Amino acid sequence: MLRAEDEDASELKLGDDFLKAKCLMNSEVAILLEHRCDQMKHMSGESMHQLPQVLEKSLQYVKRFSRFTNQGSVKQVREVLSRYQLAEFELAVIGNLCPETVEEAKAVVPSLKTKGRGHDDEAIDRLLNDLMMIKKFE
Amino acid sequence: MSIADSPLHSSSSDDFVGFLESALDSGSPGSSPDEEADDDSDIEIDSNSAKRRKVEFGSTEEIPGSTSEVFVEELSEASTKEDICTHPGSFGDMCIVCGQPVDDKSSVIFGYIHKGLRLNNDEIDRLRKTDIKKSLRHKKLYLVLDLDHTLLNSTHLNHMSAEEEYLHSQIDSLQDVSKGSLFRVDIMHMMTKLRPFVRTFLKEASEMFEMYIYTMGERAYALEMARLLDPRKEYFGDRVISRDDGTQKHQKGLDIVLGQDNAVVILDDTENAWTKHKDNLILMERYHFFSSSCKQFGFRCKSLSELRSDESEPEGALATVLEVLKRVHNMFFHASNTLCLYDGKKLHFLCLEDNLVERDVRQVLKTVKKDVLKGCKIVFSHEFPSNVDAENQPLWKMAEQLGASCSTQVDPSVTHVVSGDAGTEKSKWAVKEKKFLVNKQWIEAANYMWQKQAEEKFPVKQMKAT
Amino acid sequence: MFFHIVLERNMQLHPRHFGRNLRENLVSKLMKDVEGTCSGQHGFVVAITGIENIGKGMIRDGTGFVSFPMKYQCVVFRPFKGEILEAVVTMVNKMGFFAEAGPVQIFVSNHLIPDDMEFQTGDMPNYTTSDGSVKIQKDSEVRLKIIGTRVDATEIFCIGTIKDDFLGVINDPTTA
Numbered sequence: 001m002l003r004a005e006d007e008d009a010s011e012l013k014l015g016d017d018f019l020k021a022k023c024l025m026n027s028e029v030a031i032l033l034e035h036r037c038d039q040m041k042h043m044s045g046e047s048m049h050q051l052p053q054v055l056e057k058s059l060q061y062v063k064r065f066s067r068f069t070n071q072g073s074v075k076q077v078r079e080v081l082s083r084y085q086l087a088e089f090e091l092a093v094i095g096n097l098c099p100e101t102v103e104e105a106k107a108v109v110p111s112l113k114t115k116g117r118g119h120d121d122e123a124i125d126r127l128l129n130d131l132m133m134i135k136k137f138e
Numbered sequence: 139m140s141i142a143d144s145p146l147h148s149s150s151s152d153d154f155v156g157f158l159e160s161a162l163d164s165g166s167p168g169s170s171p172d173e174e175a176d177d178d179s180d181i182e183i184d185s186n187s188a189k190r191r192k193v194e195f196g197s198t199e200e201i202p203g204s205t206s207e208v209f210v211e212e213l214s215e216a217s218t219k220e221d222i223c224t225h226p227g228s229f230g231d232m233c234i235v236c237g238q239p240v241d242d243k244s245s246v247i248f249g250y251i252h253k254g255l256r257l258n259n260d261e262i263d264r265l266r267k268t269d270i271k272k273s274l275r276h277k278k279l280y281l282v283l284d285l286d287h288t289l290l291n292s293t294h295l296n297h298m299s300a301e302e303e304y305l306h307s308q309i310d311s312l313q314d315v316s317k318g319s320l321f322r323v324d325i326m327h328m329m330t331k332l333r334p335f336v337r338t339f340l341k342e343a344s345e346m347f348e349m350y351i352y353t354m355g356e357r358a359y360a361l362e363m364a365r366l367l368d369p370r371k372e373y374f375g376d377r378v379i380s381r382d383d384g385t386q387k388h389q390k391g392l393d394i395v396l397g398q399d400n401a402v403v404i405l406d407d408t409e410n411a412w413t414k415h416k417d418n419l420i421l422m423e424r425y426h427f428f429s430s431s432c433k434q435f436g437f438r439c440k441s442l443s444e445l446r447s448d449e450s451e452p453e454g455a456l457a458t459v460l461e462v463l464k465r466v467h468n469m470f471f472h473a474s475n476t477l478c479l480y481d482g483k484k485l486h487f488l489c490l491e492d493n494l495v496e497r498d499v500r501q502v503l504k505t506v507k508k509d510v511l512k513g514c515k516i517v518f519s520h521e522f523p524s525n526v527d528a529e530n531q532p533l534w535k536m537a538e539q540l541g542a543s544c545s546t547q548v549d550p551s552v553t554h555v556v557s558g559d560a561g562t563e564k565s566k567w568a569v570k571e572k573k574f575l576v577n578k579q580w581i582e583a584a585n586y587m588w589q590k591q592a593e594e595k596f597p598v599k600q601m602k603a604t
Numbered sequence: 605m606f607f608h609i610v611l612e613r614n615m616q617l618h619p620r621h622f623g624r625n626l627r628e629n630l631v632s633k634l635m636k637d638v639e640g641t642c643s644g645q646h647g648f649v650v651a652i653t654g655i656e657n658i659g660k661g662m663i664r665d666g667t668g669f670v671s672f673p674m675k676y677q678c679v680v681f682r683p684f685k686g687e688i689l690e691a692v693v694t695m696v697n698k699m700g701f702f703a704e705a706g707p708v709q710i711f712v713s714n715h716l717i718p719d720d721m722e723f724q725t726g727d728m729p730n731y732t733t734s735d736g737s738v739k740i741q742k743d744s745e746v747r748l749k750i751i752g753t754r755v756d757a758t759e760i761f762c763i764g765t766i767k768d769d770f771l772g773v774i775n776d777p778t779t780a
Contacts, residue, residue, distance in 0.1 A: 055650055229763055230761025
């Protein structure tokens with residue numbers, strides 16, 4: 001197993017456990033957790049006034065930092081980004097931060113710069129445009 | 139016994155699986171090999187432990203093939219850039235600068251800021267140096283305030299006397315604490331009375347000082363009291379230090395205060411808590427409002443609460459000490475802003491603005507204090523046992539710190555005779571020579587009030603059968 | 605980063621909870637036991653989202669309890685070194701600032717705040733650029749890079765930095 005010190009998300013070194021795990025964008029987590037909370041409220045009726053802390057804090061967080069709120073566009077973001085040969089982790093970071101320029105995209109997802117990945121600036125630019133279109137028509 | 143084949147579609151979590159799959163379009167995990175885990179011998183089962191094992195990942199999506207190759211390349215060139223970091227502090231046992239794990243048990247824990255935060259001495263020095271420059275620019279010093287008997291008085295509800303029962307009908311609302319002064323904090327089973335004048339005191343002191351609370355009470359109590367004193371968090375912020383945060387038992391220390399020692403003033407009623415910082419301390423007269431507090435300190439008299447009375451607002455201890463603080467602050471910043479130095483040839487004007495950092499509030503405190511009994515010459519009559527050195531007695535020292543000169547012999551320059559008995563020879567001499575004859579509380583009161591007291595308030599009685 | 609993963613756990617249940625509601629009892633016990641927990645390997649288990657499979661129960665010798673291996677899907681939150689994420693500032697002081705990304709606490713020391721931002725005390729302490737155009741205070745939203753993570757039994761601590769391109773304030777609460 002990868003030692004904690006050797007982890008480095010900028011190089012996609014996430015350790016075996018997470019290397020192939022499905023990453024979720026904040027917008028997706030928001031949908032999941034809201035559904036889960038509704039369910040809990042429904043199950044426990046009025047008796048539950050407070051959500052468990054980790055769930056509550058996570059929900060507040062993803063609601064605050066979701067770039068897309070409409071379920072259709074959330075799904076579309078994943079579909080669109082999936083066309084660009086991205087690792088799960090990269091896809092989610094881009095979906096979360098919605099960088100506006102190629103330079104910014106490469107700064108927040110440094111692994112895009114890795115040689116031989118086929119992510120030239122032109123491809124990244126196209127990707128960002130696609131993303132912006134979804135946002136625009138949300 | 140197997141329930142793997144009983145689907146129980148009524149389960150709410152099943153609905154959710156469906157929802158997930160449609161909402162997220164996630165790769166169906168249904169294809170995963172069904173472990174008919176009768177007993178997987180390497181799974182340790184312990185009903186007490188929260189140990190759990192990951193079995194596999196839900197996703198069937200693959201990372202593009204190229205990425206996994208990249209990993210291998212990248213791994214080999216990792217750990218090349220290794221800056222030398224001094225690890226000035228840690229948070230959660232990681233260096234606050236480089237993020238590497240550190241194990242530094244010699245550094246100081248700043249638990250009142252965050253329980254996982256530690257700083258080493260060099261870093262504390264650095265922060266203090268940067269901070270003091272800024273503080274001085276804003277004409278601010280640091281003020282460390284004790285809670286109990288200094289800013290307020292608290293009692294356990296169970297310790298209230300019958301004569302204090304009436305207080306329960308007089309408590310102020312906890313909704314808007316900014317106007318009240320008597321609170322019942324039910325979660326702590328306490329009643330708290332804020333000292334008269336405390337709101338004005340905090341407001342005015344905050345303009346001259348960056349303020350800390352420092353109490354020997356526990357953390358929860360400290361935070362609750364801070365909330366009563368400073369509901370809008372405008373005075374103390376996160377600078378609330380409790381017993382749990384100190385680095386030494388039964389002691390308070392400035393080591394966890396991010397202010398340089400030479401710019402810190404402390405208000406506390408307990409001198410012994412500050413053995414290392416006596417010169418920074420302004421000793422406060424204790425505020426005893428509740429009967430339990432009087433009892434705790436051995437007073438048999440009725441408490442203020444039982445007398446349905448209180449300390450005076452305009453003349454109480456906090457109003458008095460605020461005036462002292464103003465004087466100290468003023469002297470620190472404004473006393474001779476420029477200094478003339480004649481080196482034999484030329485006159486130099488030194489602007490002290492730059493040298494403010496060098497100034498020492500402890501010296502200022504001493505100077506202000508020395509003004510209190512300036513010009514007084516005191517003779518003590520039968521105040522000390524004959525077999526001890528009078529010069530080493532606390533009362534003698536106190537008088538000297540207040541600027542008086544002390545003597546064992548009467549002579550025409552003497553102004554005051556301090557005595558417990560009007561019948562002693564020196565007392566009689568004082569009356570005959572028209573000198574002031576006062577009891578020792580005249581000195582103690584001056585020490586608390588930082589002001590010479592009217593002598594007639596401290597008369598000396600004739601003792602019977604001397 | 606949030607992940608959707610499958611985990612396994614052996615759940616022990618006393619036979620008095622068996623019967624028609626066996627599965628529901630197992631699921632609700634699992635949720636109670638697992639949600640909100642924290643481990644170095646997986647981070648915070650935020651919510652169980654589905655049950656993949658419940659294996660055959662095994663009677664535990666001598667106790668009467670029966671142990672069921674359960675496989676479940678869940679959302680976990682696990683920050684990584686090198687990850688760039690957004691967080692809410694919770695406290696600002698001389699040493700730097702604390703921020704929260706969901707249940708995770710992040711400290712950004714003043715060493716890792718750009719040099720042109722200076723600490724200002726007051727009732728709303730903040731870090732501000734000399735021209736006043738950028739301000740970090742309580743409730744500000746910041747984009748930061750994680751440079752260290754550590755997990756203990758109940759919490760995850762991170763060290764973060766905003767001293768790099770495209771990091772820093774993304775939303776100033778005073779102008780929002």
